[in-house]
Amino acid sequence: MNRRAFLAFLALALLAACGPKGSYQNVGPEELYRALESGALVVDVRTPAEYAAGHVPGAVNLPVEEVARWADTLPKDKPVYLYCRSGNRSRQAAEYLKRKGYTNLYNVEGGVLAIERAGFPLVR
Numbered sequence: 001m002n003r004r005a006f007l008a009f010l011a012l013a014l015l016a017a018c019g020p021k022g023s024y025q026n027v028g029p030e031e032l033y034r035a036l037e038s039g040a041l042v043v044d045v046r047t048p049a050e051y052a053a054g055h056v057p058g059a060v061n062l063p064v065e066e067v068a069r070w071a072d073t074l075p076k077d078k079p080v081y082l083y084c085r086s087g088n089r090s091r092q093a094a095e096y097l098k099r100k101g102y103t104n105l106y107n108v109e110g111g112v113l114a115i116e117r118a119g120f121p122l123v124r
Contacts, residue, residue: 004065023094023095023098023099023105024094024095024097024098024105024106024107025105025106025107026087026091026106026107026108026109027081027106027107027108027109028108028109028110028114028118029108029110029114029115029118029120030118031106032056032081032083032106032108032115032120033056033120035079035081035106036056036057036058039078040078040079040080040081040106041060041074041075041078041079041080041081042056042058042059042060042081042083043059043060043061043062043074043080043081043082043083043090043093044056044059044060044061044062044083044084045062045063045064045067045082045083045084045089045090045093046061046063046064046084046085046089046112047063047065048061048063050085053124054112054122054123054124055112055122055123056083056115056120056122056123057121057122057123059083064084064089064090064092064093067093067096067097068096071096071097071100072100074097074102076101076102076103076104077104078104079104079105079106080097080102080104080105080106081106081108082094082097082105082106082107082108083107083108083111083112083115084111084112085111085112085113086110086111086112086113087107087108087109087110087111087114088111090107090108090111091107094106094107
């Protein structure tokens with residue numbers, strides 16, 4: 001992790017520690033793939049290289065290190081599902097977005113690791 005990414009990660013961790021907890025729902029891969037069918041927005045918060053290596057069909061790549069830049073571009077009137085490799089970075093993004101007024105947030109617990117274990121397809 002480069003210095004800029006580390007500082008962004010640290011800032012997000014501090015924001016998460018200072019804000020309210022329980023402001024989003026944790027979901028599993030099954031609910032994520034059901035939500036895809038209903039048109040939910042799915043955000044992959046990993047790096048572009050991780051995204052290119054395999055991502056959820058229809059997901060957009062918005063790296064967590066840049067969350068302050070893209071946070072206000074997401075719709076507030078539809079569900080937003082966030083995932084990463086293991087669920088840690090997406091949880092941090094969910095905490096940040098909740099403080100920005102988002103109320104329809106879902107964090108995919110276990111991230112891509114859980115998605116692959118459950119046998120769901122990724123775009124490669």
